Amino acid sequence: MQINWFTVIAQIVNFLVLVWLMKKYLYKPILAAIDEREKKIAAELADAKSKMTEAKKEQDEFQQKNNDFDKHKKKLMDQATSDADKEREKLLDTAKKEAAGVKEKLEAASKELQENLSDEISKKTQDEVFAIAKKALAELASTDLEEQFVHVFIRKIKAITDKDKKQFIGAFHSDSAPIAVKSAFDLAEKDQKGIRSAIADILGDDVKYEFKTDPKMISGIELAAKGYKLSWSLAAYVNSLEKSVATTINKTHQAVKQ
Amino acid sequence: MNLTPDQTIFWSNGFITINLTIVTTWGVMLFMVIGAILITRKLKTTHKISRWQCILEMIVTGINEQIKEVGLENPEQYIGFIGTLFLFIAMCNFWIVLPWYQPPTGSLSTTAALAIAVFLAVPFFGIQKSGFFAYLKTYIKPTFIMLPFNIISELSRTLALAIRLFGNIMSGGMIIAILLSISPLFIPIVMKALGLLTGMVQAYIFSILATVYIAAAVQESIKKKKLVNKSTN
The missing domain is CATH 1.20.5 (Single alpha-helices involved in coiled-coils or other helix-helix interfaces)
Incomplete structure (x- = not known):
């Protein structure tokens, strides 16, 4: 080492x-x-x-x-x-x-329509009612009934008031035309005689008569001299009623419209 | 049986002797230098590197960290000496796995040479750091009486470095030689493995002690410098 x-x-x-x-x-x-x-x-x-x-x-x-x-x-x-x-x-x-x-217009239109409809319905109803009445009365009317009418008519002539009598006489004298007597059926001789005698009580005997038939009258008698008319018939009643009803309806409608 | 490779002489002329120690050292040196050149020739700076480069980088950064851990602030300055000391001893001891190889570290001449190198390196780095006189003054610290003890300590630790490495490696070689004569199979292999381990440990011990000595010298001078700076300020 x-x-x-x-x-x-x-x-x-x-x-x-x-x-x-x-x-x-x-x-x-x-x-x-x-x-x-x-x-x-x-x-x-x-x-x-x-x-x-x-x-x-x-x-x-x-x-x-x-x-x-x-x-x-x-x-x-x-x-x-x-x-x-x-x-x-x-x-x-x-x-x-x-x-x-639109609603307003619609309401107005609807109202108008309703009113029109109502008018028409009432008119139609009225017409229908009176047509039915006229028809029913026409069917009921007969010669017997006519006789009854003649009696009633004669009674009416006899019961004429003084005022009406003067008017009647005046109308008769102003015209020389015959007195027209209208009835729905032909009057029997007996009835014609009765009427003549009743009128003769007022106007005297020298009066000419003209007897006519008119089915529109339904039943009844009408006596017409110039400017004066004396009648008693079912048609006259019905027409009078019709006029009255029509007047009432018109008044109602006018009140509603106002 | 030769105790050291110094005794195997190839050529001699008076004082000059070329023996196995010197020749083996040259071989190891050649291997190390060629290996380093071959690997560092293709160094890459990208993220992907070769495994040889990776191994070398690990070794170098490992040595750097060890030096830093001992207390030397600028490891790049000392890695040339300390790193080579470690790698040379490790390489010399590594090849004992080869048959008929006699490590140069098994020669007292080599270990003495390395210890002398350390003995010289300590004042070299100390003086480099703090100057000639400032370094010399560290020998009379804390008092003048300590001068002979400091000098004895320097010499004895150098001797200890040389003898420790020589003794370990030589004894390892001796044990293997003796075991080969007693039981030539298997047992010497185990002993060689043990010798390899001892060799690596000795390389580490040698270089770490050298680092400690250098660090002691450098730090002593650094401390002194700081004190001087403080007093002047």
């Missing part, structure tokens, strides 16, 4: 040479590579950070724009809604007015 001093010196030199070589070929390139890579990574990280910041900024900007757009949209929407509401109310008002007008 000896120390060879040449070997010691040689090994020191060898070691120093190795230190120099290792520095040159190992440590420096390796450390430089590591440093460069670290720098690169740091640069990449910085780049990523800047990109991130930029992205964040853009995102914020976009968000802001989005918010603005939403606000604008809401404003427009509100405006549109309020406009639509106003327009709707306007249209609704117009429609209500129109509907009221």
